[in-house]
Amino acid sequence: MRSLIHFLPIYSPTMDKRDQLREQIHTLVAEYYHAAHTPYPFVPGETRVHYASRVYDERELIAAVDACLDFWLTAGPRAESFERRLAEYTGVRRALAVNSGSSANLVAVTTLRSRRLERPLEPGDEVITPAVGFPTTVAPIVQNSLVPVFVDCQLGTYNLDPEQLEPALSERTRAVFLAHTLGNPVEMAPVKEFARAHSLYIIEDTCDALGATYDGQMVGTFGDLATLSFYPAHHMTTGEGGAVLTDDPRLARIARSVRDWGRGCWCRHDSPPTGACGRRFQWKIPGLEEPYDHRYLFVEIGYNLKMTDVQAAIGLAQLDKLPDFIAARKRNFARLYAGLKPYEEYLILPTWSERADPSWFAFPITVQPGAPFTRHDLTTFLEGRNVETRLLFAGNVVRQPGYRHIEHRTVGDLPNSDLVLRSTFFVGVYPGLDDARIAYMLETFADFFRSGYS
Numbered sequence: 001m002r003s004l005i006h007f008l009p010i011y012s013p014t015m016d017k018r019d020q021l022r023e024q025i026h027t028l029v030a031e032y033y034h035a036a037h038t039p040y041p042f043v044p045g046e047t048r049v050h051y052a053s054r055v056y057d058e059r060e061l062i063a064a065v066d067a068c069l070d071f072w073l074t075a076g077p078r079a080e081s082f083e084r085r086l087a088e089y090t091g092v093r094r095a096l097a098v099n100s101g102s103s104a105n106l107v108a109v110t111t112l113r114s115r116r117l118e119r120p121l122e123p124g125d126e127v128i129t130p131a132v133g134f135p136t137t138v139a140p141i142v143q144n145s146l147v148p149v150f151v152d153c154q155l156g157t158y159n160l161d162p163e164q165l166e167p168a169l170s171e172r173t174r175a176v177f178l179a180h181t182l183g184n185p186v187e188m189a190p191v192k193e194f195a196r197a198h199s200l201y202i203i204e205d206t207c208d209a210l211g212a213t214y215d216g217q218m219v220g221t222f223g224d225l226a227t228l229s230f231y232p233a234h235h236m237t238t239g240e241g242g243a244v245l246t247d248d249p250r251l252a253r254i255a256r257s258v259r260d261w262g263r264g265c266w267c268r269h270d271s272p273p274t275g276a277c278g279r280r281f282q283w284k285i286p287g288l289e290e291p292y293d294h295r296y297l298f299v300e301i302g303y304n305l306k307m308t309d310v311q312a313a314i315g316l317a318q319l320d321k322l323p324d325f326i327a328a329r330k331r332n333f334a335r336l337y338a339g340l341k342p343y344e345e346y347l348i349l350p351t352w353s354e355r356a357d358p359s360w361f362a363f364p365i366t367v368q369p370g371a372p373f374t375r376h377d378l379t380t381f382l383e384g385r386n387v388e389t390r391l392l393f394a395g396n397v398v399r400q401p402g403y404r405h406i407e408h409r410t411v412g413d414l415p416n417s418d419l420v421l422r423s424t425f426f427v428g429v430y431p432g433l434d435d436a437r438i439a440y441m442l443e444t445f446a447d448f449f450r451s452g453y454s
């Protein structure tokens with residue numbers, strides 16, 4: 001934590017006083033955390049067993065307060081450190097912090113529409129994407145005047161079925177936007193091969209899958225661009241927040257412009273007055289003889305989707321804990337899997353590729369067609385006993401009111417996606433679930449089956 005102090009302007013005569021005050025504030029914040037934020041003991045049946053939540057201690061609170069004391073407010077030194085640490089962790093050349101996973105998806109797709117690319121996506125071009133998933137994987141395709149082509153999912157993995165890629169192909173296909181559903185890696189080998197054979201871009205929505213690997217390689221590093229979400233339900237949090245990952249410096253430059261109002265300038269918080277380029281006041285606008293300030297040269301039609309320094313401060317503290325968070329998620333998943341195995345006659349349990357090491361976001365369950373109860377029966381029972389459940393996001397997104405009328409194509413009738421819409425839900429595996437809570441969850445499932453499904 002002390003190292004954060006060095007982001008302050010240096011050589012102030014009041015430094016000692018400020019250092020001292022900061023130390024006192026840190027101590028008080030830690031005390032406050034222990035007085036106000038420590039979890040209540042778990043009371044089976046009474047305490048709600050959440051499917052996810054932020055997991056934090058005094059270190060995140062201190063980091064946030066420390067950033068507030070600097071009062072940088074916008075993206076600054078901490079956001080830049082956070083980007084560096086994220087890139088290191090995921091093994092990509094560039095990570096760009098943004099204000100949500102949805103924004104990351106928007107930046108990723110918009111980047112591929114850039115006229116600065118040799119082969120940008122054009123209006124009407126098609127993007128293959130799974131029908132089962134989170135709606136803001138699909139939204140930026142539509143928002144960018146592209147046409148989603150929906151493929152069905154595999155039951156068990158809930159990932160796009162690679163067998164459906166060839167049937168989805170047309171002359172207008174330009175990209176595959178996949179998601180590693182609930183932390184379970186997509187079978188990347190056939191997807192990569194398909195994309196290579198047809199010169200398609202790949203975007204990986206890795207919002208639910210930070211830390212998962214396929215063939216030992218981190219997901220988010222297979223495609224041209226990948227995205228992360230740091231909403232509190234995810235593997236680590238910055239409150240609202242997300243990131244775009246890429247290994248391609250050219251895509252990184254464009255994505256940065258799209259995020260930062262569309263401007264071409266790549267100045268950092270500590271760049272000199274002459275700019276990171278060293279010739280800030282000598283840029284040209286076609287048709288104008290006078291030079292133009294690079295800061296106001298707009299090379300993309302952009303947004304402002306940046307992450308603030310307070311969010312990044314929390315993210316830096318969370319990154320230290322990420323390996324432990326992921327390990328806890330895997331442990332909880334394994335316990336639930338073992339405990340629910342006896343009910344496989346009625347429940348479809350998750351499956352994953354033998355080449356994958358998932359980093360579980362949650363534990364998905366599909367009520368078997370023909371089971372003597374419905375999903376509604378089971379989730380109502382669990383919720384009534386304070387075990388929180390969630391549906392698999394949009395189910396089949398084509399059936400959602402906001403998406404029914406978009407221009408799109410589908411491969412076949414998407415029967416598995418419809419089954420997910422009707423019969424799939426998930427429960428939590430997040431690190432806040434200790435042994436007592438997991439045991440209670442399993443006991444509640446057992447009660448449901450013992451009690452005749454109601």
Ligand SMILES: Cc1ncc(COP(=O)(O)O)c(C=O)c1O
Pocket residue numbers: 100101102103105133134136137179205207208229230231241242
């Ligand atoms: C797969 C997936 N993509 C994108 C998002 C959007 O992330 P955010 O909530 O940070 O906008 C989510 C949200 O949970 C998600 O699960």
